[in-house]
Amino acid sequence: MTDAVLMPERVRRIDVSVPVFVLLALGLGVLVILPLFWLVWYSVHEDAGGFTLGNFVQLVTDDTMLRAYGIAIAMAAGVGVLSCLLATPLAWLVARTDLPGRRAIRALVTASFVTPPFLGAIAWELLAAPNSGIINVLYRTLFGLPRSDSLFNIYTFPGLVFVIGCFTYPFVFTLVANAFDRVPGDLEDASAILGGRAATTLWRVTLPLVLPSMLAGTLIAVLQALTMFGSPAILALPAGFHVITTKIWSLFQFPPQLGLAAAAAMPLLVITVLLLRGQKAILGRRGYTVLGGKSGAPRIVALGAWRWPAFAFALFVLCLTVIFPYLALLKTALVPNAGDALTPSTITLSHFHFVLFDFSATRLALYNTFVLGFLSATTVAVVAMIVAYIATRKLVRGAGILGMLATAPVAIPGIVLGVGLFLSYANPTFQLYGTIWILLIAFVTIELPAGYQQISSAFHGVHPELEEASRILGASRLKTLWLITSPMLRTSVVAAWCFVFVGTIRELSATILLTTANTKLVSVIIYDLNESGDMGAICVLGLILLVVSFLVVFAVNRMPVLGGGGSVSTTRG
Amino acid sequence: MSFLELDGLVKAYGALTVVKGVDLAVDRGTLVCLLGPSGCGKTTTLRLIAGFANASGGEVRVGGEVVSSASRNVPPEDRNMSMIFQSYALWPHMTVFQNVAYGLKLRRLPATEIKERVGRILESTHLGPLAGRYPSELSGGQQQRVSLARALVVEPQILLLDEPLSNLDANLREEMRFEIRRLHDQFRYTTVYVTHDQSEAMTTADLIVVMNAGRIEQCGTPEDIYERPETEFVARFIGGTNILKGRSDGSDTVVCADGVVLRCGSGRVSPGGETAVSIRHHDIRIGTTPPAGDGSNQASGVVERQIYLGSHRDYLVKLSGGERVRAVAPVNVAIPVGQQVWLHFPPEHCRALTH
Numbered sequence: 010m011t012d013a014v015l016m017p018e019r020v021r022r023i024d025v026s027v028p029v030f031v032l033l034a035l036g037l038g039v040l041v042i043l044p045l046f047w048l049v050w051y052s053v054h055e056d057a058g059g060f061t062l063g064n065f066v067q068l069v070t071d072d073t074m075l076r077a078y079g080i081a082i083a084m085a086a087g088v089g090v091l092s093c094l095l096a097t098p099l100a101w102l103v104a105r106t107d108l109p110g111r112r113a114i115r116a117l118v119t120a121s122f123v124t125p126p127f128l129g130a131i132a133w134e135l136l137a138a139p140n141s142g143i144i145n146v147l148y149r150t151l152f153g154l155p156r157s158d159s160l161f162n163i164y165t166f167p168g169l170v171f172v173i174g175c176f177t178y179p180f181v182f183t184l185v186a187n188a189f190d191r192v193p194g195d196l197e198d199a200s201a202i203l204g205g206r207a208a209t210t211l212w213r214v215t216l217p218l219v220l221p222s223m224l225a226g227t228l229i230a231v232l233q234a235l236t237m238f239g240s241p242a243i244l245a246l247p248a249g250f251h252v253i254t255t256k257i258w259s260l261f262q263f264p265p266q267l268g269l270a271a272a273a274a275m276p277l278l279v280i281t282v283l284l285l286r287g288q289k290a291i292l293g294r295r296g297y298t299v300l301g302g303k304s305g306a307p308r309i310v311a312l313g314a315w316r317w318p319a320f321a322f323a324l325f326v327l328c329l330t331v332i333f334p335y336l337a338l339l340k341t342a343l344v345p346n347a348g349d350a351l352t353p354s355t356i357t358l359s360h361f362h363f364v365l366f367d368f369s370a371t372r373l374a375l376y377n378t379f380v381l382g383f384l385s386a387t388t389v390a391v392v393a394m395i396v397a398y399i400a401t402r403k404l405v406r407g408a409g410i411l412g413m414l415a416t417a418p419v420a421i422p423g424i425v426l427g428v429g430l431f432l433s434y435a436n437p438t439f440q441l442y443g444t445i446w447i448l449l450i451a452f453v454t455i456e457l458p459a460g461y462q463q464i465s466s467a468f469h470g471v472h473p474e475l476e477e478a479s480r481i482l483g484a485s486r487l488k489t490l491w492l493i494t495s496p497m498l499r500t501s502v503v504a505a506w507c508f509v510f511v512g513t514i515r516e517l518s519a520t521i522l523l524t525t526a527n528t529k530l531v532s533v534i535i536y537d538l539n540e541s542g543d544m545g546a547i548c549v550l551g552l553i554l555l556v557v558s559f560l561v562v563f564a565v566n567r568m569p570v571l572g573g574g575g576s577v578s579t580t581r582g
Numbered sequence: 583m584s585f586l587e588l589d590g591l592v593k594a595y596g597a598l599t600v601v602k603g604v605d606l607a608v609d610r611g612t613l614v615c616l617l618g619p620s621g622c623g624k625t626t627t628l629r630l631i632a633g634f635a636n637a638s639g640g641e642v643r644v645g646g647e648v649v650s651s652a653s654r655n656v657p658p659e660d661r662n663m664s665m666i667f668q669s670y671a672l673w674p675h676m677t678v679f680q681n682v683a684y685g686l687k688l689r690r691l692p693a694t695e696i697k698e699r700v701g702r703i704l705e706s707t708h709l710g711p712l713a714g715r716y717p718s719e720l721s722g723g724q725q726q727r728v729s730l731a732r733a734l735v736v737e738p739q740i741l742l743l744d745e746p747l748s749n750l751d752a753n754l755r756e757e758m759r760f761e762i763r764r765l766h767d768q769f770r771y772t773t774v775y776v777t778h779d780q781s782e783a784m785t786t787a788d789l790i791v792v793m794n795a796g797r798i799e800q801c802g803t804p805e806d807i808y809e810r811p812e813t814e815f816v817a818r819f820i821g822g823t824n825i826l827k828g829r830s831d832g833s834d835t836v837v838c839a840d841g842v843v844l845r846c847g848s849g850r851v852s853p854g855g856e857t858a859v860s861i862r863h864h865d866i867r868i869g870t871t872p873p874a875g876d877g878s879n880q881a882s883g884v885v886e887r888q889i890y891l892g893s894h895r896d897y898l899v900k901l902s903g904g905e906r907v908r909a910v911a912p913v914n915v916a917i918p919v920g921q922q923v924w925l926h927f928p929p930e931h932c933r934a935l936t937h
Contacts, residue, residue, distance in 0.1 A: 477658070482685035482732070483689065483736070
């Protein structure tokens with residue numbers, strides 16, 4: 010070996026990590042800070058350009074604004090309570106009892122995660138609108154009542170809380186079910202051996218242990234409800250009241266009041282930051298949450314006679330949140346008019362034909378949606394990967410800033426970001442309004458935190474020596490990233506990509522402010538068609554979104570790294 | 583001029599200085615062991631040589647060219663070195679062949695050449711039949727060998743090993759020590775080997791560098807280090823020893839506090855100052871009768887503990903002055919606990935240490 014031909018010099022390359030770092034820091038800085046800057050700027054300036062606090066004065070004196078905030082907060086609180094009440098018993102049943110079919114139930118709850126909330130709202134319109142709602146029609150037919158009678162009216166405040174709750178309770182469910190999974194059996198055995206009966210143990214030991222997760226999940230549900238645009242726009246506007254997100258949106262309608270919109274977005278931003286801090290503080294108290302160790306498997310409680318009532322409860326929750334809404338969407342997609350009964354003679358594919366072939370707007374929207382989903386997911390995956398690499402490996406002094414920048418947008422609600430981006434880029438300098446690029450910026454900003462967190466935790470699992478081994482053998486940083494690190498992260502990156510894709514194609518809150526006739530997305534078309542009452546087409550579009558989302562999630566869950574039945578962690582709707 | 587030179591090398595993390603001015607010259611083709619307790623700065627020194635950490639002061643030179651200094655740091659990939667890591671750092675998504683071929687691919691060797699070179703090194707490391715396996719399908723020893731093969735195949739100018747055997751079980755560790763030495767004799771790369779295990783260092787090294795608290799305590803051949811330690815730390819760390827402290831009268835004699843007089847066959851005394859005398863466990867003679875002679879280099883005490891270890895007996899003796907001395911004796915010297923004994927410290931085994 011020693012007398013072998015001379016080893017050729019390795020091909021030298023310039024190490025570009027510092028320029029990449031600077032570029033990324035600038036890019037992310039612009040992405041996050043520019044919208045917030047303009048938001049603040051517009052909120053304290055008149056149209057003419059002078060400094061003013063008038064917008065904030067109007068915000069706190071204008072009754073309609075205050076009402077919108079009041080209703081939004083009441084709604085969010087209601088959603089929080091409802092989510093908690095639905096999710097906690099269900100989580101306990103699937104995690105800690107011998108409930109029949111608990112695996113399938115868990116999977117189906119995760120399914121309501123995937124449902125875009127606005128689609129859920131439309132489905133409940135189909136089910137419980139006072140006149141045409143399927144449930145109300147059935148109710149009247151059964152009891153022979155006149156048309157003016159109805160069992161439920163979804164266009165009410167309780168209706169709104171109920172519908173949003175149906176699609177936010179999985180946030181609580183997932184956290185609580187995972188917490189129940191982690192409560193070690195021997196803690197409960199300890200209570201039992203001291204004489205605690207099953208109910209006492211559950212109440213005094215198990216529940217207190219999952220309480221932090223319950224609170225944290227509830228805060229997320231509250232946050233989701235507070236910043237949601239789609240469902241309130243669909244249900245509250247016909248009912249004649251505004252929540253804050255719809256109010257902000259209405260300020261963009263002619264004549265636009267951008268300054269007031271910016272000011273109105275500020276409290277929402279502050280509340281979001283506070284809620285997230287609260288959630289972090291609760292989950293951060295590690296001494297309280299139960300962590301791993303060799304404590305043995307969780308104990309399964311035998312329900313005995315309560316098995317079937319418990320099953321009925323679970324089924325009831327699933328009917329409200331998944332089964333009925335999906336059936337309503339499917340039925341409406343297949344009949345000529347929303348009110349028609351589904352029989353072999355009425356069944357038709359005309360809505361599918363209309364959406365896919367006749368109506369050019371939907372075809373453009375489908376194209377835009379999937380192209381944007383693809384671009385956003387790819388951009389987020391690439392940026393998140395590089396940022397996670399630089400931050401976890403501390404390549405450059407101050408690399409932690411990158412991680413902070415990448416996670417910061419989590420505290421910016423979609424609608425607030427929409428306002429900020431509109432103010433930043435819909436001006437003569439950038440002229441991005443009316444292009445898909447402004448939407449791409451929005452989606453990348455919104456989805457970056459989730460993508461980053463997923464990929465950076467994967468990075469923490471790769472031993473730095475694996476990279477050092479490659480470098481000492483002659484590969485530059487980037488080459489090592491490409492040849493060694495990325496193949497090992499492949500599954501995590503693909504998973505992050507898929508989640509961003511699913512999150513993007515259902516986004517409405519920011520999109521609604523940034524879209525124009527040429528850049529319509531499926532979510533916006535659904536919203537528009539709802540105003541014109543074309544339910545058949547909506548249901549077809551909704552089903553397409555759902556099928557694509559489910560295919561993607563299914564593909565991800567099949568990947569070994571995530572484990573089958575793993576929870577989907579999409580953010581906001 | 584030596585091939586690898588460390589010149590006043592310093593590494594500080596904020597206020598904490600972990601390498602405090604290390605000077606070392608390594609000739610081409612020698613295997614140097616950096617030996618020391620954990621936290622002594624040996625791994626940091628190695629990472630400075632590799633270029634994974636930037637020096638805060640001083641220089642690292644290879645063949646006269648500066649590769650590390652406070653102002654300049656040639657990246658690891660441009661140093662033409664190889665390294666073997668504590669975790670082996672085998673890439674789990676590549677087969678044994680792909681792992682080993684990686685460095686050659688980076689050097690743009692033709693595929694046939696790569697195949698041939700990888701084949702040869704796999705033969706040398708007895709891995710031939712395992713070329714198609716993934717690292718997770720190998721035992722710890724096999725993984726270690728792949729890691730060696732991967733580092734050797736690129737014919738590095740300098741080979742670095744960072745505690746390469748610490749993850750192996752005891753039997754395998756001993757076997758791999760000889761393996762590393764065998765491969766070094768075969769390929770003769772300039773090698774820096776970091777370990778905290780003295781027998782590992784003894785087996786493999788041409789030159790042992792004992793480090794303590796960021797500095798080099800002593801540098802020498804294994805015989806030098808063991809038989810002629812220069813400091814109390816080195817004497818204690820390598821092989822274990824008894825240290826008796828006293829004052830010297832300027833000659834080769836040290837008078838200890840309890841009246842024990844030790845004539846030292848080697849070492850240096852500090853005239854009139856405090857001097858430590860090191861005498862290894864197995865160099866002490868133990869007996870029930872006072873040894874003949876002028877009364878120097880002997881002491882009496884009481885057996886506090888006696889352990890039968892099969893090949894020998896291990897004694898702990900409390901001297902009349904209160905100090906405790908460990909001595910090793912043949913198994914046939916069996917003295918019960920509590921009995922008075924005399925210890926003889928042969929002058930040729932007493933080494934005076936100034937600090």
